[in-house]
Amino acid sequence: MAARRLTARPSPGATPVAQMIRLQNVSKTYFTKGKRDGVEALKPVDLHVPQGQIHGVIGLSGAGKSTLIRCVNLLERPTTGTVTVDGQELTGLSRDALNQARHRIGMIFQHFNLLTSRTVFDNVALPLELMGVKKAEIRERVTPLLELVGLADKASHYPAQLSGGQKQRVAIARALASRPRVLLCDEATSALDPHTTGAILELLQDINQKLGLTILLITHEMEVVKTICHRVSLISGGELVEEADVGDFFTAPGTRLGRDFLNDFLELEPPRTLVERLEESPGAKTHPVVRLAFSGDAVSTPLISRLARECGVDVSILQAKVESIQDRTLGLMIAELMGDADETRRAIAYLETHDLKVEVLGHVQRDD
Numbered sequence: 001m002a003a004r005r006l007t008a009r010p011s012p013g014a015t016p017v018a019q020m021i022r023l024q025n026v027s028k029t030y031f032t033k034g035k036r037d038g039v040e041a042l043k044p045v046d047l048h049v050p051q052g053q054i055h056g057v058i059g060l061s062g063a064g065k066s067t068l069i070r071c072v073n074l075l076e077r078p079t080t081g082t083v084t085v086d087g088q089e090l091t092g093l094s095r096d097a098l099n100q101a102r103h104r105i106g107m108i109f110q111h112f113n114l115l116t117s118r119t120v121f122d123n124v125a126l127p128l129e130l131m132g133v134k135k136a137e138i139r140e141r142v143t144p145l146l147e148l149v150g151l152a153d154k155a156s157h158y159p160a161q162l163s164g165g166q167k168q169r170v171a172i173a174r175a176l177a178s179r180p181r182v183l184l185c186d187e188a189t190s191a192l193d194p195h196t197t198g199a200i201l202e203l204l205q206d207i208n209q210k211l212g213l214t215i216l217l218i219t220h221e222m223e224v225v226k227t228i229c230h231r232v233s234l235i236s237g238g239e240l241v242e243e244a245d246v247g248d249f250f251t252a253p254g255t256r257l258g259r260d261f262l263n264d265f266l267e268l269e270p271p272r273t274l275v276e277r278l279e280e281s282p283g284a285k286t287h288p289v290v291r292l293a294f295s296g297d298a299v300s301t302p303l304i305s306r307l308a309r310e311c312g313v314d315v316s317i318l319q320a321k322v323e324s325i326q327d328r329t330l331g332l333m334i335a336e337l338m339g340d341a342d343e344t345r346r347a348i349a350y351l352e353t354h355d356l357k358v359e360v361l362g363h364v365q366r367d368d
């Protein structure tokens with residue numbers, strides 16, 4: 001499958017934004033002792049994330065998300081390709097230089113990875129201690145970080161005394177201690193309830209805006225992508241199969257897998273009784289069942305009644321939803337278009353000329 005568009009395109013006349021993360025031809029095959037064939041977890045991929053962007057990578061379990069994100073800071077060394085962060089090619093660095101470079105890449109994990117024997121303050125201070133920062137400076141740097149993540153009053157608590165959301169806040173503060181340019185988030189909200197997830201996502205968004213931090217996150221949750229990402233890549237079988245701005249992805253995913261993710265997220269599927277009757281090809285006495293997605297002006301235009309008037313088809317709406325995706329309003333509908341073959345063809349063309357994305361889900365036999 002071809003990737004749709006792999007780099008963020010600046011609008012004409014706009015100043016090009018610096019690339020903060022650049023993966024070129026990066027692949028990873030895991031080899032196990034005693035076995036000749038390895039597991040090709042990541043096929044050669046290219047990924048570019050501009051400075052200041054929040055980029056999400058979404059995929060099913062086993063698709064290669066963790067492998068991809070761990071290749072960015074070389075926790076996994078890629079089998080092929082180059083990784084460049086903030087203009088520095090990490091794949092070409094010596095071990096010492098790589099350790100230095102990693103200070104500019106923070107990372108948070110699903111299970112927080114805090115040291116249970118250290119207090120909140122000391123967990124956040126740890127990377128600074130390892131960097132040899134003096135005690136007084138550590139205090140000066142850790143205190144505002146605890147304030148930033150809303151845990152100033154928990155400095156002397158131990159991880160066991162904190163909720164999951166609070167633990168992730170400590171992990172975020174720790175990741176920020178070395179003043180990174182990039183934050184990698186490995187399923188950072190997957191262990192949290194929806195309310196806490198929302199609060200952590202808000203914090204990440206806040207950090208992105210306040211500090212101009214570039215964020216690369218992996219997730220299997222569309223909610224995460226919808227809430228904070230600017231751009232999203234879809235990963236499947238170790239390949240990046242689609243990339244788009246989040247608004248476009250939610251309006252018109254370019255792959256079957258993208259549509260499946262969206263339909264699951266929106267819980268927008270035709271009724272089961274209809275699915276059982278759906279045929280792939282049109283017949284002499286069938287009419288199409290379509291999924292319509294519309295955004296912008298089309299949301300407020302009475303297109304369905306015009307469709308009936310101008311194309312002579314009846315429209316039976318089976319499901320409809322209006323969603324807010326960041327600053328865009330998105331309408332989605334599953335409908336049967338009832339008319340003869342010419343009329344329904346014209347109706348679909350009419351919808352497409354009015355900027356609706358139309359996907360024919362199948363055809364059902366007419367009752368007449």
Ligand SMILES: Nc1ncnc2c1ncn2[C@@H]1O[C@H](COP(=O)(O)OP(=O)(O)OP(=O)(O)O)[C@@H](O)[C@H]1O
Nearest residue numbers: 030039040041059060061062063064065066067068
């Ligand atoms: N250290 C390893 N050795 C061998 N195979 C591995 C290793 N790590 C991952 N894999 C395999 O590589 C593939 C991709 O795994 P990866 O963990 O990157 O996927 P994922 O999308 O993050 O999955 P999940 O969401 O379940 O964590 C899987 O088939 C997995 O079994």
